[in-house]
Amino acid sequence: MGLSMKEKKALVKEVGKRYQQAGKKEKTKILDELVKTTGYNRKYALHILTNLGRTTTVFLNGKAVKVQASISKRKKGGGRKPIYTDEVVKLLRKIWAFFWYRCGKILAPFIREQMKFLAPAFGITPEVEKLLSKISPSTIDRKLKTDKKKLAFKGKNRTKPGSLLKKQIPVRTYYADLDKKPGFFETDTVHHCGPCESGEFCLTLSATDVYSQWVELSSAQ
Numbered sequence: 001m002g003l004s005m006k007e008k009k010a011l012v013k014e015v016g017k018r019y020q021q022a023g024k025k026e027k028t029k030i031l032d033e034l035v036k037t038t039g040y041n042r043k044y045a046l047h048i049l050t051n052l053g054r055t056t057t058v059f060l061n062g063k064a065v066k067v068q069a070s071i072s073k074r075k076k077g078g079g080r081k082p083i084y085t086d087e088v089v090k091l092l093r094k095i096w097a098f099f100w101y102r103c104g105k106i107l108a109p110f111i112r113e114q115m116k117f118l119a120p121a122f123g124i125t126p127e128v129e130k131l132l133s134k135i136s137p138s139t140i141d142r143k144l145k146t147d148k149k150k151l152a153f154k155g156k157n158r159t160k161p162g163s164l165l166k167k168q169i170p171v172r173t174y175y176a177d178l179d180k181k182p183g184f185f186e187t188d189t190v191h192h193c194g195p196c197e198s199g200e201f202c203l204t205l206s207a208t209d210v211y212s213q214w215v216e217l218s219s220a221q
Contacts, residue, residue, distance in 0.1 A: 016052035104137030184210045
């Protein structure tokens with residue numbers, strides 16, 4: 001667990017005095033230790049160590065005021081304003097559902113090609129239309145990440161490895177040339193139960209011929 005902001009400030013104040021009085025080699029050593037301990041960016045750490053405690057004079061309303069350098073906590077809510085607002089994401093979510101929940105790489109070109117039909121259908125304003133027409137696939141996936149988690153099935157795979165034959169049956173990572181002929185099958189079962197395996201549902205036994213890729217299916221309840 002890392003240091004708290006209060007602990008970091010106290011450490012910088014203590015180290016800063018030694019740093020400003022040390023020689024070149026000692027300064028490098030102190031800087032390395034501070035970066036490692038606090039996780040600060042090296043240039044930022046160098047800046048605060050060099051300027052800590054120094055004062056400068058500024059003029060405010062014609063009066064000279066002395067200002068001392070210190071470590072300040074970064075204000076929340078800084079940086080650039082989000083390009084894609086809640087309104088844009090809300091419409092993106094509707095379009096995503098309309099196109100049957102496609103991934104960003106498929107959805108992005110769909111939006112660009114079909115925007116002239118989507119705009120009147122979903123009441124998209126020209127400003128939002130401009131943003132949706134240039135949105136990237138990675139941004140689409142990032143904005144819809146929470147929605148995708150809600151739709152994801154939990155526990156898709158119901159096949160459990162057996163403990164008795166685990167060491168007796170080798171796991172294949174490739175097929176030898178002798179096995180590449182009709183007659184070698186890979187088998188597995190598929191549970192048609194959706195996200196919950198309670199109640200009645202069907203099972204499918206899948207057998208795939210390795211050589212021809214022919215698939216035989218047999219279902220049972």
